[in-house]
Amino acid sequence: MVLKLYAVCDGPPSLSVRQALAKLELPFELVEVDYCTGAHMTSEYALMNPQKEIPVLDDDGFYLSESNAILQYLCDKYRPGTPLYPVDSKIRAIINHRLCFNLSTYYANISAYTMAPIFFDYERSPLGLKKVHMAMDVFETYLERLGTSYAAANHVTIADFPLINSTMTLEAIDFDISKYKRINKWYNDFKQNYPDLWKISEEAMKIIQHFAANPPDLSGLNHPIHPIRKVKK
Ligand SMILES: N[C@@H](CCC(=O)N[C@@H](CS)C(=O)NCC(=O)O)C(=O)O
Numbered sequence: 666m667v668l669k670l671y672a673v674c675d676g677p678p679s680l681s682v683r684q685a686l687a688k689l690e691l692p693f694e695l696v697e698v699d700y701c702t703g704a705h706m707t708s709e710y711a712l713m714n715p716q717k718e719i720p721v722l723d724d725d726g727f728y729l730s731e732s733n734a735i736l737q738y739l740c741d742k743y744r745p746g747t748p749l750y751p752v753d754s755k756i757r758a759i760i761n762h763r764l765c766f767n768l769s770t771y772y773a774n775i776s777a778y779t780m781a782p783i784f785f786d787y788e789r790s791p792l793g794l795k796k797v798h799m800a801m802d803v804f805e806t807y808l809e810r811l812g813t814s815y816a817a818a819n820h821v822t823i824a825d826f827p828l829i830n831s832t833m834t835l836e837a838i839d840f841d842i843s844k845y846k847r848i849n850k851w852y853n854d855f856k857q858n859y860p861d862l863w864k865i866s867e868e869a870m871k872i873i874q875h876f877a878a879n880p881p882d883l884s885g886l887n888h889p890i891h892p893i894r895k896v897k898k
């Protein structure tokens with residue numbers, strides 16, 4: 666059976682998995698999950714992912730969530746030894762490290778500042794901005810210390826996709842990243858060298874920009890955590 670990916674059109678974790686599937690040339694069926702109507706919060710969805718998060722991969726009844734785990738699984742199962750996820754222990758360790766860094770710090774700090782206020786009743790605060798700069802300082806340092814052209818090696822790996830998509834959300838809100846010289850160069854090199862992969866991020870960026878200009882009505886969402894913004898009718 667063909668792989669199925671449950672994804673949201675503007676969600677960085679979903680985009681990263683789509684980029685890996687594209688680079689690995691793996692055919693798959695894309696199942697769009699409508700975040701705004703809470704399609705991921707139903708009990709049927711929870712059977713696939715009790716965390717009620719998007720994306721989920723369905724490999725013939727084997728359901729896998731957490732985008733980093735999906736990226737690793739796709740490489741190991743379908744393209745073992747691919748340069749996207751080399752078997753060399755040290756390169757792999759760096760890739761795994763960057764995936765963890767993105768999930769715990771880079772994406773966490775950035776998306777709280779970029780994405781959350783677009784969809785929910787949050788303000789962009791000086792503390793939120795400070796956390797963005799802290800995350801960017803650290804990533805800049807990693808790029809400097811490793812001295813590679815991509816996040817974990819001198820070629821693109823699965824570590825780049827999530828970091829690119831986190832950075833893309835900064836561009837979506839016109840955040841100036843140019844003072845982070847290495848991040849800026851890496852981000853623009855990726856765009857230039859992988860136009861087909863960048864297109865996946867760019868289409869999502871346009872959707873995010875549209876939502877930023879026209880905040881979506883999530884009043885029917887009944888989200889368990891995030892405060893829903895009141896919509897003037
Ligand atoms: N740890 C997850 C994060 C996934 C995630 O946060 N996805 C968002 C959409 S971009 C989501 O489903 N959030 C659930 C919610 O806000 O209700 C991963 O990397 O797969």
